[in-house]
Amino acid sequence: MPTARLGGGGPVVSRIGLGLAALGRPAYITSSRSRDLPDRSVSGMRAITSAMLDAGYDAGIRYFDAARSYGRAEEFLGGWLDSRGHPDVVVGSKWGYRYTGDWRLDAPEQEVKEHSLDMFTTQLAQTRALLDGRLALYQVHSLTEDSGLLSDGPLLSALASLRGQGVLIGLSTSGPRQAATLRRALAVEVDGDPLFSAAQVTWNLLEPSVGTAAAEAAQAGWAILVKEAVANGRLAPGGDAAGPGSELARMAAAHGVTADAVALAAALANPWASLVLSGAVTPAQLAANLAALTVSDQPSTDLAEPAGAYWSARAARPWH
Helix, strand or coil: CCEEECCCCCCEEECEEEECCCCCCCCCCCCCHHHHCCCCCHHHHHHHHHHHHHHHHHCCCCEEECCCCCCCHHHHHHHHHHHHCCCCCEEEEEECEEECCCCCCCCCCCEEECCCHHHHHHHHHHHHHHHCCCEEEEEEEEECCCCHHHHCHHHHHHHHHHHHCCCEEEEEECCCCHHHHHHHHHCCEECCEECCCEEEEECCCCCCCCHHHHHHHHHCCCEEEEECCCHHHCCCCCCCCCCCCCHHHHHHHHHCCCHHHHHHHHHHCCCCCCEEEECCCCHHHHHHHHHHHHCCCCCCCCCCCCHHHHHHHHHCCCCC
């Protein structure tokens, strides 16, 4: 597994990481969940998460991504680390959303956003209790350019205090104005020092609009992590952008891989990308994703959609 460093002085990580957004809770916006996850009880999801973490580690993955809003993802990851050890694993998590789904598939609201000092203080304590000193990167979950966080002095000071304790401070971005958010965050300083040193951005062949801003952040020394490289399944086998006759399907067949591997390879090819997250929920999906490391060429056609249209379609995806 190729490796990279998280920013200028951060830890060494695998170029492909495993994200737990679809593993830590029963409902999510990915497709085919009833087929892929037939047992979505707490014990069932704990077991498959442990199996996926084992499969990822055995394949060379050394970065695992969680969040307070990913149901029990931090709990599952912390329990796995307690049982396995693995001192070379690097852990990132996020704060700013509260999970409200209560393990129900039909919950009217699965998560609630709040970027306040109280939320940060509360969630940091929860994260630390579950991950027990393993937290290397803590990110503001889905920061937007109009967020009050960016001008909240006490909250920024609290984040800087955590940075002073050796934890990298980052943010994740979503929505059609990711680039503007990233550029505004680049200018944030506390006591004369840049606050943020990492960003987890949405980039894929359908929505590459953040690319230039991500390159600027990487040039400034930030670690850039890529999420949703297969567009929540749209660029995977069976997805609407990966059907028979598509450029992805043609390339996948030529390389003896599946469409998701081509999509992940395109994300890995960005010179500014430190690592790319897999959102696999089965060992077979993970193996298919990791085949991205064997794909060297890129799709020859432009698959990008208008950013606004892409994000509107994403917002309409149901929580299965």
